[in-house]
Amino acid sequence: MPIASLIPGDSPRLDGQDTEHVARLAELDEQFPPILVDRRTMRVIDGMHRLLAACLRGQDTIEAEFFDGTPEEAFLRAVEANVTHGLPLSQEDRRAAAARIVEAHPQMSDRAIAKASGLGTKSVASIRRSMAPLQDQPTARIGRDGKVRPLNSAEGRRRAAELIAENPGASLREVARRAGISPATVSDVRKRLLSGELPITERRRAAVAASSTDGGLPAAAARIPAQRTVRKVRLVEPDPVELLDKLIRDPSLRHKEDGRHLLRLLQQNALGNQMWHKLAAVVPTHCRDLVVDLARQYAETWNEFAQELDENLLASRREARVPPQGVGMGA
Incomplete structure (x- = not known):
C-alpha cells in the first residue's frame, strides 16, 4: 500500500509516537508485520511506529491489512493490539484507554475491558464507578466469551435453585444457560442448597437492598426469609x-x-x-496488572476443568444407580 495514502489514526498513546523506538525499528534488517488500516478512512489503527520507521528507511509502500468497523471499534482494536505487542502502553495510556472503552462500550464487562486495556479488573471497575452513577449502568454486560450476563445475579441464582430442584441431574452448563448466570455461580448455588443454605448470600441480599431505588428489597428478594447463621469450618x-x-x-x-x-x-x-510468595515478589510493578489478569484467567480455566470433572463424576454415579433396561428388580 502506498505510504502517501495513509493518515495517522486515533492512537491510545497520550504522548504520541516514541521517536527513539521508531529509530530502533528503522535500523532492523527485517520486514515489518503488516500494519492495520481502517478501510473506510485509510487511518492507521495499529502500526504507526512501523509506518514512521518505513519512512525513515525511504520506503514508498508498506504491507497492510484492512479493518472494517466503527471508529469506536477501531479504537478498541488499537488498544488491544498495543497491549499484546510492540512498545507497551504506559499506565496512564491504559487507564485513559479503558475510560474511553467504558464510555463507548458500557455493555462490555470489567474483565473484558481489563483484558483489552492491560489493566486489572478492579482498576476498570473503579474507572467505571467514577464515570457514571450506578443507576446509569447497563443491567447486563458482555464478557470475554461473548456471553451476556446480568450484573445482579440474585434473580439468576433464584432461577437456578428452581431448575436444580426440578432436575437435580441437570449439568452446570445447562442450568447456567437457562438461568442466565455462569456455571461457577450455578455450582455455588448447588453447594449452598446441599448444605441447607439459601441460594443468595447475605452479602448479595444486602447489595440488592442497597441498590433498590425505594430503599427496600425488590419483591423477589423480599420474599426470601432471613438466612440462618451457618458456622463454617475450614478443613485442613x-x-x-x-x-x-x-x-x-x-x-x-x-x-x-x-x-x-x-x-x-x-x-x-x-x-x-512459600514458593508462591517468592514468585509474587519477583514480579515487577509494571508487569503486575498483566500477571494478575493471567493468573485469574488460569484460575478460571482450572475451575471450569474441575466443574467438568464434577459433572462427569455425577453422571457416572447416576448411571451406576440406574439398572439396565430389561433387567428385573426381583420378586
Whole structure:
C-alpha cells in the first residue's frame, strides 16, 4: 500500500509516537508485520511506529491489512493490539484507554475491558464507578466469551435453585444457560442448597437492598426469609505433593500421552505457599496488572476443568444407580 495514502489514526498513546523506538525499528534488517488500516478512512489503527520507521528507511509502500468497523471499534482494536505487542502502553495510556472503552462500550464487562486495556479488573471497575452513577449502568454486560450476563445475579441464582430442584441431574452448563448466570455461580448455588443454605448470600441480599431505588428489597428478594447463621469450618487441605505422587503412580495416566500432559500441568502448579510468595515478589510493578489478569484467567480455566470433572463424576454415579433396561428388580 502506498505510504502517501495513509493518515495517522486515533492512537491510545497520550504522548504520541516514541521517536527513539521508531529509530530502533528503522535500523532492523527485517520486514515489518503488516500494519492495520481502517478501510473506510485509510487511518492507521495499529502500526504507526512501523509506518514512521518505513519512512525513515525511504520506503514508498508498506504491507497492510484492512479493518472494517466503527471508529469506536477501531479504537478498541488499537488498544488491544498495543497491549499484546510492540512498545507497551504506559499506565496512564491504559487507564485513559479503558475510560474511553467504558464510555463507548458500557455493555462490555470489567474483565473484558481489563483484558483489552492491560489493566486489572478492579482498576476498570473503579474507572467505571467514577464515570457514571450506578443507576446509569447497563443491567447486563458482555464478557470475554461473548456471553451476556446480568450484573445482579440474585434473580439468576433464584432461577437456578428452581431448575436444580426440578432436575437435580441437570449439568452446570445447562442450568447456567437457562438461568442466565455462569456455571461457577450455578455450582455455588448447588453447594449452598446441599448444605441447607439459601441460594443468595447475605452479602448479595444486602447489595440488592442497597441498590433498590425505594430503599427496600425488590419483591423477589423480599420474599426470601432471613438466612440462618451457618458456622463454617475450614478443613485442613491435603498436601498437593502427596496427592500428585499418587496420580503419578497411576498407570492409567502415566501410559497415555494426554495423561502425561495432565500430570506435567499439575506438577507445574504443585508449589507450596512459600514458593508462591517468592514468585509474587519477583514480579515487577509494571508487569503486575498483566500477571494478575493471567493468573485469574488460569484460575478460571482450572475451575471450569474441575466443574467438568464434577459433572462427569455425577453422571457416572447416576448411571451406576440406574439398572439396565430389561433387567428385573426381583420378586
